[in-house]
């Protein structure tokens with residue numbers, strides 16, 4: 084019998100959709116021109132670039148000239164934080180962020196603290212992973228120039244109160260950046276309704292190619308250029324554009340926008356079935372993160388008495404691909420900074436698994452995981468002295 088292959092790691096990355104690939108292909112061969120060239124080859128490329136910019140802008144209700152293509156979420160985060168920090172140095176040196184940001188934010192902030200004299204406040208989060216708005220407002224100083232709080236967390240899926248955070252930032256005249264890498268294309272976002280100045284996005288989380296993303300920069304936001312060179316991206320990010328990938332990202336954004344309600348409804352239903360099915364069948368299991376304000380495709384659960392890594396290995400043998408959290412942090416033995424920040428003990432953090440589902444997840448996939456997981460957990464627990472002593476009373 085053919086081995087099953089069930090992918091439940093959509094938060095790490097997604098496959099490229101067929102329509103996206105079809106849109107990209109001609110831009111590798113037939114329409115290979117440089118968008119900065121004046122001849123017809125250049126014009127074709129420029130038209131495709133403009134179209135993709137519109138498609139990405141449309142995904143979040145922005146104007147096309149507020150979208151800057153980058154190499155992905157990491158670059159957008161780095162650019163936003165450093166670009167705002169350096170452009171506003173004369174006003175102050177204080178940045179506010181949270182303890183559960185992606186490392187693209189946290190390590191950039193640490194770099195600014197260590198090498199450029201900036202001061203960073205890392206806000207706590209509650210047991211669901213939400214920041215406290217009062218704590219945010221209390222942290223603001225005369226020298227605060229930037230607030231960066233992620234839209235939705237990549238490990239536990241918690242969605243932050245972005246509208247309220249934006250209102251606070253605006254009231255105090257502080258630039259607000261949000262890392263929406265997991266959110267943009269997976270939930271409804273309209274920047275016109277949010278006081279957000281900058282927003283990071285990535286294509287490979289929404290069925291586009293890897294290595295391409297965007298930074299939304301609201302017109303009028305003070306930001307240093309990302310790189311100096313040619314006049315591309317309105318002189319803010321020099322370098323010949325990665326047109327095939329940009330076209331693919333544009334198409335992926337267009338599809339995401341047009342399927343949004345169906346995508347949210349379907350994934351939320353499958354996700355809740357998965358969570359409830361597992362909770363029903365596996366004792367000593369809890370959900371990490373918020374049940375209400377959660378990404379549609381994220382289910383993060385902790386299984387007492389066992390290690391997440393061994394669950395991953397055993398599920399992998401059954402053809403089920405899941406993760407312990409962020410793909411970027413795997414390989415590290417430290418418990419996840421996100422799970423520690425929501426108050427889990429080391430062993431609870433180590434026993435947590437992220438199931439992230441997406442557009443190609445089927446009902447059969449959900450049923451298969453609910454069928455196979457209890458046996459895996461039971462086998463691993465039977466090898467745990469703690470479980471045997473405490474639970475089985477041995």
Ligand SMILES: Cc1ncc(COP(=O)(O)O)c(C=O)c1O
Nearest residue numbers: 155156157185187237264265285
């Ligand atoms: C919240 C968040 N920010 C940033 C990134 C980095 O994005 P990219 O892989 O496009 O560099 C990721 C990727 O997992 C993410 O989940």
